[in-house]
């Protein structure tokens with residue numbers, strides 16, 4: 001743990017460009033070390049609070065939420081509409097900053113690192129799956145899957161491109177959509193689009209997959225196949241957090257978190273403890 | 274990345290084409306303006322070079338006005354003594370000094386003025402383009418006249434015809450008619466210098482002397498020497514050219530402000546297009562952020578889009594200007610003093626490149642603000658849009 005704090009401090013203090021880059025390039029190696037030492041938790045949230053200000057009034061979208069997620073867990077987050085599920089996912093995905101509380105992802109203290117490092121953390125370690133798939137309509141299925149690779153270290157990938165293409169094909173194979181590689185997203189069914197989106201989220205081999213109602217736009221049978229796919233990925237070691245209203249999906253999760261009005265009202269692991 | 278930018282542009286063809294046209298029009302306007310300026314300068318230079326002289330001696334007064342009057346075939350109110358001609362011819366640097374006497378005869382009933390020009394052999398030597406259409410190439414006797422093409426048409430004379438000038442009570446024989454040149458010469462009546470001096474009671478007086486030097490490099494030294502001739506002043510060719518360019522300057526300023534307006538409209542077009550793209554693509558851009566794109570990468574993507582847009586606009590604009598420019602130049606010709614007869618429109622690579630770069634710069638600059646906004650979109654929008 002000391003190692004983690006040290007690393008975070010280096011990130012924070014590294015105002016100089018080269019220094020920062022150095023730290024960035026060490027990211028995977030450093031976090032591997034962390035995994036070896038501390039292993040246990042992919043996510044550690046402690047008193048997370050997010051307050052939106054709308055005009056004069058404040059909305060406490062999240063209010064002191066604390067929980068832990070072990071590496072390789074399958075977690076579902078449930079709760080009524082407006083209970084703060086998406087807000088929580090935004091925080092976990094480094095896309096928003098908490099007003100209070102601390103968050104550690106794979107040992108990195110998110111609040112302590114700057115925007116650049118956060119973007120890099122998101123790019124290299126976190127995959128996203130959206131309810132509405134979020135595929136680029138102008139790109140083919142294959143290009144969509146390869147898209148996150150564009151945001152890699154170089155703006156102009158060259159040698160990199162070949163391995164990127166191969167990786168995208170491999171992932172399409174994995175979600176059984178290799179034959180649709182040159183189609184446009186609008187030519188696919190909802191389930192197929194979601195499978196493409198999942199393949200895309202895996203491109204940078206994330207350790208954490210965040211999904212916001214991945215079955216929300218799908219009929220139950222198609223949703224079923226997506227759930228199966230997620231389960232498979234989880235069996236292969238991927239840590240998955242899904243926000244869902246889908247009871248089937250919530251039921252298969254080994255770890256459930258329930259929110260109400262921004263507060264955590266139930267955490268299945270706590271009960272076990 | 275380029276592919277992505279292109280695909281994004283292709284998604285809203287109409288809007289992007291409109292923005293592209295805006296840029297194209299402004300670049301075209303700029304290019305036309307530049308090409309016109311270049312063409313005019315070149316044409317004027319070659320026209321003045323064609324005159325075969327480096328400077329002109331005129332009576333004291335406004336020298337530039339005097340030079341312009343002489344060049345356009347109008348008379349001066351004052352005159353020089355013939356001795357000035359002799360002095361000029363004695364100067365070592367001078368190879369040729371051609372005198373002329375100009376006189377205006379108003380034709381009140383016909384609403385025009387005839388301009389008579391007395392010249393001698395040296396004028397003919399100085400004007401290599403002096404070409405006779407019909408009749409004799411030069412005066413064979415004292416009482417002869419050579420008509421400009423237009424003057425001959427008006428008077429309905431042919432070589433050999435007799436020509437009575439009621440104002441001066443003289444009968445002249447038409448020796449020849451000049452080829453149409455498109456210059457002021459077309460409407461002139463040329464007579465031998467001595468005849469003109471007698472006709473208009475200007476014995477030993479001349480209106481102006483055109484001076485040709487052995488070596489144009491000596492212009493400076495020669496003009497200081499000639500300046501000492503009493504009652505005369507020297508106007509050099511480059512001074513004259515400067516004056517005419519200044520006159521054109523006024524027209525140019527007008528066109529230039531038009532170009533600025535066009536450029537502003539083009540820039541606003543790109544600005545508006547990109548701004549609405551950012552608003553429209555908010556969730557998509559946020560999603561790219563969620564997938565790991567950094568703010569600078571989003572900025573680069575949108576700047577690339579605007580660069581492609583303005584690049585296309587610039588190319589279209591240059592092509593457009595090549596076509597429209599010629600037509601425009603012929604209209605402009607009517608407004609410009611001492612219009613040269615050559616092509617007024619010269620789209621040199623230099624001019625084209627400059628306009629292209631200006632257009633590109635402005636376009637990309639207009640894209641910067643929307644791109645900056647886009648790069649600062651919170652990535653959280655990606656999920657909130659769900």
Ligand SMILES: Nc1ncnc2c1ncn2[C@@H]1O[C@H](COP(=O)(O)OP(=O)(O)OP(=O)(O)O)[C@@H](O)[C@H]1O
Pocket residue numbers: 052053054059060061079080081082083084085086087088657
């Ligand atoms: N950007 C924002 N600005 C202001 N208030 C917000 C913003 N985003 C969310 N909220 C508010 O925060 C609360 C929690 O919203 P959140 O989107 O997290 O709910 P949710 O559990 O995801 O709901 P749903 O199931 O409908 O997606 C809501 O009251 C919402 O109105």
Ligand SMILES: [Mg+2]
Pocket residue numbers: 085086087212659
């Ligand atoms: Mg939500």
